[in-house]
Amino acid sequence: MKQQSAQARWELHTQRPLLALAVTFAVAYAVPIVDSGAGGSLTVTCTVVEWVVWGAFAADYLVRLVLARRRREFVRTHWLDLCAVILPILQPLRLLRLVATLTLVGRRARMASQIQLTTYVGGAVIGLLMFGSLAVLSVERDSPNGNIKTLGDAVWWSFTTMTTVGYGDHAPTTGMGRMLAVGLMLSGIALLGVVTANIAAWFISRFEKDDVEERRQTAAIEALTEEVHALRAEVAALSGGAPEGVPHPVPSTTEKPAR
Numbered sequence: 001m002k003q004q005s006a007q008a009r010w011e012l013h014t015q016r017p018l019l020a021l022a023v024t025f026a027v028a029y030a031v032p033i034v035d036s037g038a039g040g041s042l043t044v045t046c047t048v049v050e051w052v053v054w055g056a057f058a059a060d061y062l063v064r065l066v067l068a069r070r071r072r073e074f075v076r077t078h079w080l081d082l083c084a085v086i087l088p089i090l091q092p093l094r095l096l097r098l099v100a101t102l103t104l105v106g107r108r109a110r111m112a113s114q115i116q117l118t119t120y121v122g123g124a125v126i127g128l129l130m131f132g133s134l135a136v137l138s139v140e141r142d143s144p145n146g147n148i149k150t151l152g153d154a155v156w157w158s159f160t161t162m163t164t165v166g167y168g169d170h171a172p173t174t175g176m177g178r179m180l181a182v183g184l185m186l187s188g189i190a191l192l193g194v195v196t197a198n199i200a201a202w203f204i205s206r207f208e209k210d211d212v213e214e215r216r217q218t219a220a221i222e223a224l225t226e227e228v229h230a231l232r233a234e235v236a237a238l239s240g241g242a243p244e245g246v247p248h249p250v251p252s253t254t255e256k257p258a259r
Contacts, residue, residue, distance in 0.1 A: 007067035014060055025053040026130070033138045034151060058085045121194055125162070128191075132158040132184045139176045146173045162188035 028049035031042065061081050068074035075082060133154035140148040148154050148170050157170040161184045172178050 007064055007069075010063060010067055018057065018060060021053045021056050025050055028053070029131070030134050033134045036141070061085050121191055121198070124187075125191055128162060128184065128187050129155065129158050132162070132180060136172055136177050136180050139174050139180070140172055143174050143177075146177070148172065148177075158184060161185055162191075164188055 028046040032046050035042075061078075064078075065071055065074055133151065136148055136157060137151060137154040140146040140154075148157055153170050157172075160167050160170075161181055164185060172181050
């Protein structure tokens, strides 16, 4: 229990710093792509920042592994985190560091109970649009046959790809760009399914709530009706009057009194 408590405290205390590091990573990743004329020193600085952020997430995984009570189960249930930590080591590509960092941020965000599903989905959509645009621009801008040359073209392409509209006015021509397109398509379909399921679950819960309230009101009305019937019967029994449901005879005002 002490190890589990230590792990929970670590995750709680490191959540915001890791999110701040993820934002720093996003800036470092975007600057050399948006500013194509950036100098070598700026590019090197941004690359170092990216590796430092990735290293922080890797250290976070190791600390959580040490604090876990059952380490084998932790590795088995957090295999995606492990893959995100190992991939950039096997192949030091900026795109893999991007995917790894986004994966680790998403895993930590889902573990936070205060982050609602709607907020998570909205953040995922914005993140995929932004990073998808930057990634495809970085691999397509220098392609001789490519038509995604500006950030505006890349954002438009990412939006149409995620929504599976695909106008075809902009399309990747490189292998890496097409892999990014496949990833965005699958991510867009998955997020659309999550949003649809969330809306459907909300409607179902509201209908169930209304149905429960209606049944409660119906039961209360039936109980009140039975109580009224019981009171009428009791009043009739005490007054010696007519049975329940039979009105008392009312004397006519036109009859003459007997002599």
